[in-house]
Amino acid sequence: AQSVAQPEDQVNVAEGNPLTVKCTYSVSGNPYLFWYVQYPNRGLQFLLKYITGDNLVKGSYGFEAEFNKSQTSFHLKKPSALVSDSALYFCAVSGEGTYKYIFGTGTRLKVLA
Amino acid sequence: DVKVTQSSRYLVKRTGEKVFLECVQDMDHENMFWYRQDPGLGLRLIYFSYDVKMKEKGDIPEGYSVSREKKERFSLILESASTNQTSMYLCASGGSGNTIYFGEGSWLTVV
Numbered sequence: 001a002q003s004v005a006q007p008e009d010q011v012n013v014a015e016g017n018p019l020t021v022k023c024t025y026s027v028s029g030n031p032y033l034f035w036y037v038q039y040p041n042r043g044l045q046f047l048l049k050y051i052t053g054d055n056l057v058k059g060s061y062g063f064e065a066e067f068n069k070s071q072t073s074f075h076l077k078k079p080s081a082l083v084s085d086s087a088l089y090f091c092a093v094s095g096e097g098t099y100k101y102i103f104g105t106g107t108r109l110k111v112l113a
Numbered sequence: 114d115v116k117v118t119q120s121s122r123y124l125v126k127r128t129g130e131k132v133f134l135e136c137v138q139d140m141d142h143e144n145m146f147w148y149r150q151d152p153g154l155g156l157r158l159i160y161f162s163y164d165v166k167m168k169e170k171g172d173i174p175e176g177y178s179v180s181r182e183k184k185e186r187f188s189l190i191l192e193s194a195s196t197n198q199t200s201m202y203l204c205a206s207g208g209s210g211n212t213i214y215f216g217e218g219s220w221l222t223v224v
Contacts, residue, residue, distance in 0.1 A: 034212070043117075043203055043215035044156075090155065100171070101146075101213060105155035 002027045004093050006104035013081045014112050021076040021107045023091030032094040033074040034101070035065055037087045044090060050074060061085070081111045115140045119204050119216035126223050132191040134219050136204030145187035146205040146213065147171075147179065156203065162187055194223045 003026045013019045025031055032051050036044040048059025055067045065076045076089060091104040120135045138145065144163050148156040148171075158171030160179040168179050176198060180188045187206075191198055199222050207213030 036215075041218075041220075043119075043217045044205075046212050046214065049212055100158065100161065102158075103148075103156040105153065 002093055002095055002098075002100070002102045004091050004102050004104040006089075006091055006107045008107050009105075010108045010110065012110045012112060015083050016080050019076075019078050019081040019085070019109065019111070021089050021091075021109060023074045023076065023104060024072050025074060025091070025093040026072060027093050027095045030096045031074075032096065033065075033067060034092040034094070035059065035063070035074075035076050036090045036092065036103075037061075038090065038106075039087050047076070047089075081109075083111045083113050085109060086111045115206075115214040117204055117206055117214050117216040119202075119219045121219050122217060123220045124222070126191075126194050126221065128195060128223060130194050130223075132194050132221065132223075134189040134191075134202055134204075134221070136187045136189070136206075136216055137185050138187075138204075138206035138214070139185065140206060140214070141184065142206040143184075144207055144213070145181065146207075147177075147187065147189045148203045148205065149173070150201040150203055150218070159189065159202075191221075194221075196223050199223045 005024045034049045035047040038044045050057045050067045058064045088106045092101045094101045117138045146161040147159040162168045162181040178190045202219045204216040205213045
C-alpha cells in the first residue's frame with residue numbers, strides 16, 4: 001500500500017536561513033512524488049514533482065526537492081527562506097500507473113522575521 | 114493556466130439536507146478527484162473518476178456519492194448532511210503520473 005509520512009507538524013526557520021521540510025514515502029514500483037503548498041483559506045498549489053531523471057528537482061518560488069531512493073525520501077528545500085513562504089506544505093505520492101494520490105498530513109512552515 | 118473551479122466557497126447547511134458541491138475543470142483532464150481536508154488528518158480521498166460516468170471509491174466514501182455526466186464537471190453529493198461532514202472539500206483534476214490541480218476549496222459547515 002502507498003503511504004506518505006511528514007514527520008514534523010511544524011518547522012520554524014529564521015528568514016534568510018535555509019529550510020527543509022521532510023517527506024518519506026512507501027510505494028510499490030517507481031514513485032511519482034509531488035510537493036504542494038497551501039496558503040490560508042486557499043486550495044493547494046503545485047510546487048514541483050519527481051517522475052524520473054535527475055534526483056534534484058527545481059520548482060516554483062525557488063523551492064527544490066531531492067529524491068533519495070535508498071532512503072525513500074523526498075525532502076523539500078529552499079536555500080534562503082522568506083516570511084512569505086510561511087504556509088502549509090503537503091507531500092504526495094502516486095504509484096506508477098495508478099490514478100490515486102496519497103497525501104501526507106502536512107507540515108506548517110513558519111518563517112520568522 | 115489550468116483552472117479548477119469550485120462554485121461554492123462557503124456553505125452552511127442543516128443536518129439532513131442534501132448538499133451538492135460542484136467542480137468544473139477546463140483542461141480536458143480524464144481524472145477528477147474529491148478530497149476532504151481536516152486538521153491533523155491531511156487530505157483524504159472521497160471519490161475519484163477516470164472518465165465520464167466512471168467512478169471509484171476512495172478511502173472515505175461513506176455518506177457521499179458523486180456524479181460525472183460531462184468530462185469537465187464532477188459533483189460531490191451529500192445525501193443527508195451530518196455534523197461530522199463539516200470540513201473543507203477540495204476538488205482536483207489531472208492524470209496518472211501527471212500533476213493534479215486543485216480548486217480553491219469549499220468550506221462546508223453542517224449545523
